[in-house]
Amino acid sequence: MYPTTVKNLIECLKKLSGIGEKTAERLALSILNLDDDVIKVFEQSLKDAKTKIRRCKICNNLAEDELCNICSDKTRDKKTICVVENIKNIIAIEKTNCYHGVYHVLDGLISPLDGKNPDDINIKSLFDRVDNGEVLEIIFALTPSVESETTSLYISKKLENKNIKISKIAHGVPLGADMEYIDGLTLEMALENRKYINE
Amino acid sequence: MYPTTVKNLIECLKKLSGIGEKTAERLALSILNLDDDVIKVFEQSLKDAKTKIRRCKICNNLAEDELCNICSDKTRDKKTICVVENIKNIIAIEKTNCYHGVYHVLDGLISPLDGKNPDDINIKSLFDRVDNGEVLEIIFALTPSVESETTSLYISKKLENKNIKISKIAHGVPLGADMEYIDGLTLEMALENRKYINE
Numbered sequence: 001m002y003p004t005t006v007k008n009l010i011e012c013l014k015k016l017s018g019i020g021e022k023t024a025e026r027l028a029l030s031i032l033n034l035d036d037d038v039i040k041v042f043e044q045s046l047k048d049a050k051t052k053i054r055r056c057k058i059c060n061n062l063a064e065d066e067l068c069n070i071c072s073d074k075t076r077d078k079k080t081i082c083v084v085e086n087i088k089n090i091i092a093i094e095k096t097n098c099y100h101g102v103y104h105v106l107d108g109l110i111s112p113l114d115g116k117n118p119d120d121i122n123i124k125s126l127f128d129r130v131d132n133g134e135v136l137e138i139i140f141a142l143t144p145s146v147e148s149e150t151t152s153l154y155i156s157k158k159l160e161n162k163n164i165k166i167s168k169i170a171h172g173v174p175l176g177a178d179m180e181y182i183d184g185l186t187l188e189m190a191l192e193n194r195k196y197i198n199e
Numbered sequence: 200m201y202p203t204t205v206k207n208l209i210e211c212l213k214k215l216s217g218i219g220e221k222t223a224e225r226l227a228l229s230i231l232n233l234d235d236d237v238i239k240v241f242e243q244s245l246k247d248a249k250t251k252i253r254r255c256k257i258c259n260n261l262a263e264d265e266l267c268n269i270c271s272d273k274t275r276d277k278k279t280i281c282v283v284e285n286i287k288n289i290i291a292i293e294k295t296n297c298y299h300g301v302y303h304v305l306d307g308l309i310s311p312l313d314g315k316n317p318d319d320i321n322i323k324s325l326f327d328r329v330d331n332g333e334v335l336e337i338i339f340a341l342t343p344s345v346e347s348e349t350t351s352l353y354i355s356k357k358l359e360n361k362n363i364k365i366s367k368i369a370h371g372v373p374l375g376a377d378m379e380y381i382d383g384l385t386l387e388m389a390l391e392n393r394k395y396i397n398e
Contacts, residue, residue, distance in 0.1 A: 001294075012233075018225065
């Protein structure tokens with residue numbers, strides 16, 4: 001019923017994560033209303049997405065050169081590596097403006113049940129970084145789950161004899177959250193990791 | 200923090216209807232994972248969106264030629280015109296497979312409060328169609344609202360002396376809806392428009 005061009009747009013949009021038929025239709029129609037210059041930038045960015053964008057040789061973050069913005073930044077502390085599951089986690093942490101080390105993107109977690117072994121995610125290059133560099137601390141910033149526990153445990157074990165500090169970010173009740181609505185597991189963690197304030 | 204290409208993608212996506220920062224980020228990252236051939240089709244469709252897609256000369260529907268698929272279809276009944284607010288409404292009706300007339304896309308509704316007068320929407324060409332063609336019936340398929348009532352009333356008044364049947368689609372309780380959750384206005388309409396079944 002739609003003209004072929006619109007149909008093609010809808011088909012492409014439907015391939016994106018979380019986009020169903022209805023949303024794809026809405027987006028395709030609103031693409032038709034975009035200004036000419038926006039469409040040009042959009043077109044060029046799509047082209048560049050496949051040709052220019054690659055992964056950073058060191059940390060596996062998105063990059064347009066051999067190294068990503070963070071790894072090529074001389075002011076960043078290369079001795080602290082924050083291990084994250086995916087690229088979006090880096091953005092979230094960068095937005096806080098309080099971390100000045102570098103990152104390591106695993107692109108997944110160890111999950112034997114899903115057939116994901118240590119070799120299937122970007123772990124080996126982390127050990128290479130430890131072997132080659134002067135890494136002092138590794139911080140795991142992973143969403144709490146069985147898989148993330150397995151992954152951080154696996155990495156910690158492998159680095160046991162390396163004299164590196166290994167930590168994970170604190171899990172607990174988020175700021176502004178209503179105690180009533182916090183799930184039991186989070187509360188349990190929050191209680192376990194309680195901080196004494198009268199010491 | 201993202202490479203320029205990704206930033207550009209995010210900016211373009213944010214211009215689409217209903218897409219905020221977070222969704223744009225998610226979509227941009229999933230564009231990076233699309234296959235090369237999908238990206239090519241996507242790129243070409245974007246280009247075509249501005250060059251190939253235009254509005255049908257008769258009904259204002261999307262078209263790749265002078266006339267849209269529906270107006271150029273010889274099997275469609277050109278004597279019945281279904282008036283809709285926008286292009287998406289056509290798709291919804293076409294999906295039912297039970298309407299065989301043609302359409303007229305208003306691209307908006309009369310709404311004096313928002314400064315939208317009859318001249319601001321695609322009404323004049325509807326009168327031209329009535330004057331030039333052999334239109335027998337006009338069906339209003341508009342979402343119930345003050346604006347749609349105003350619009351259909353305005354058009355009906357203008358066509359008073361034309362000897363054309365004018366109707367509007369039935370409004371009432373939708374199939375499968377739970378009576379408990381139907382809003383009062385819909386129920387009121389449903390009661391008012393009740394159909395006697397013992398006649």
